[in-house]
């Protein structure tokens with residue numbers, strides 16, 4: 001697992017390293033600069049021209065040190081200082097003061113008129129204007145400079161290296177504050193920041209590498225894995241354990257209430273995806289009349305049918321009560337429940353969700369997806385019952401469903417993913433996978449996972465049904481609700497990436513995502 005640090009965490013880590021661990025800031029700055037120079041020198045033509053844009057804080061300080069090291073390596077380096085040198089302080093001032101000995105030209109703000117021609121002559125532009133200390137929207141001369149940098153990259157093919165984070169990107173939210181540098185590459189220090197992983201920041205960062213600058217792991221902000229992401233190598237250790245001496249009962253029993261007359265496909269996709277995670281048995285609770293369709297497509301499933309009396313909107317009793325007896329029995333012995341895929345907005349599913357919430361022991365993980373979420377949004381008493389399940393519920397809303405659950409406009413959810421996922425965990429006392437181009441998973445205890453797998457080819461009908469099946473399949477094998485949710489989101493995206501490689505991002509379907517689910521300890 002790789003930790004992800006917010007701006008405040010990063011600041012706390014720096015302070016602790018300096019004040020308690022007694023590591024001088026200038027040593028950290030030197031290490032930070034060296035890591036950027038390492039990436040630059042493998043890509044830059046020997047003796048090539050590099051223009052370093054420096055701001056007035058420590059990000060600018062990194063820039064001065066980078067310029068000095070590049071000069072020592074024989075590069076043709078100039079600096080543009082975006083501020084008054086008399087107001088530099090601390091480690092940034094120390095590094096600035098060394099520049100004249102190395103004969104590095106420093107342009108000032110009153111020389112901005114020659115910037116265009118200088119930029120045009122440069123092979124690489126280094127953005128050390130602002131790092132994690134960006135505190136307000138960028139405007140005025142700095143805005144013009146950023147436009148110069150972006151124009152040179154787009155029109156002249158200059159390459160841009162961002163130091164820690166592209167200037168103008170908010171380190172916590174990924175939002176653009178006024179304007180922002182577009183980089184080809186970012187070297188970020190210590191840990192990834194959310195702003196490099198969330199849109200639009202993700203698109204501005206280009207290729208991201210994380211550099212160790214010597215801050216010890218014992219620093220409190222780095223110790224706990226509260227906010228994190230997963231890399232490929234993390235996966236084998238997280239998958240449910242399998243033994244040679246085992247049988248289908250060893251790998252859980254998933255009760256899936258899914259499908260309706262007009263939406264059998266969603267149920268099939270979810271069930272098939274659950275089986276692909278390794279779950280021992282999937283039992284599908286569905287209306288009797290769709291049984292033949294499901295059974296023909298998915299011979300592996302066991303079916304617990306119920307009988308619908310009438311499909312009306314007045315929401316009286318709509319399911320034949322005696323037909324629910326087998327479902328009640330199955331709920332007592334299953335190891336996880338999934339509800340919602342392919343339900344559609346018919347009336348009887350409200351009653352069905354009530355039965356599921358009544359009869360499922362509260363420690364059994366329950367995944368609520370699609371129309372089950374719409375019921376929660378419109379029926380406060382159902383939401384209360386979810387809250388009482390003590391965090392063993394997983395909600396998997398897309399932005400529209402999240403908007404209904406929080407009663408806010410979609411645009412507000414989309415612009416505040418981090419806040420929205422937290423509000424959902426609090427409101428429903430549940431783990432939440434908020435599905436977007438970058439999916440976030442949060443737990444009611446405040447843990448946060450930011451996903452990095454997946455691609456635009458996954459924006460296709462049925463993709464969510466596959467995800468719900470994966471998460472439920474993992475939960476049925478004994479993973480905690482939160483772990484099943486974040487691992488499921490990672491694996492869903494990884495299967496989507498494989499599907500895009502094989503089928504092409506335009507042509508891939510949800511069935512291709514499901515087909516490319518291949519879990520094994522040796523990935």
Ligand SMILES: NC(=O)C1=CN([C@@H]2O[C@H](COP(=O)(O)OP(=O)(O)OC[C@H]3O[C@@H](n4cnc5c(N)ncnc54)[C@H](O)[C@@H]3O)[C@@H](O)[C@H]2O)[C@@H](O)CC1
Nearest residue numbers: 014028029057058059130131132133134135136137138164
């Ligand atoms: N020990 C440390 O703290 C280390 C810090 N490092 C670097 O230091 C950076 C953080 O440094 P700082 O906290 O000094 O912050 P920054 O260098 O990101 O910028 C802070 C400065 O910009 C000003 N400012 C903020 N927003 C502005 C805006 N919109 N328009 C104009 N001025 C604005 C602030 O008043 C302050 O002077 C990191 O991103 C990293 O690059 C590295 O050197 C590693 C060690």
Ligand SMILES: [K+]
Nearest residue numbers: 127130165167
């Ligand atoms: K920067």
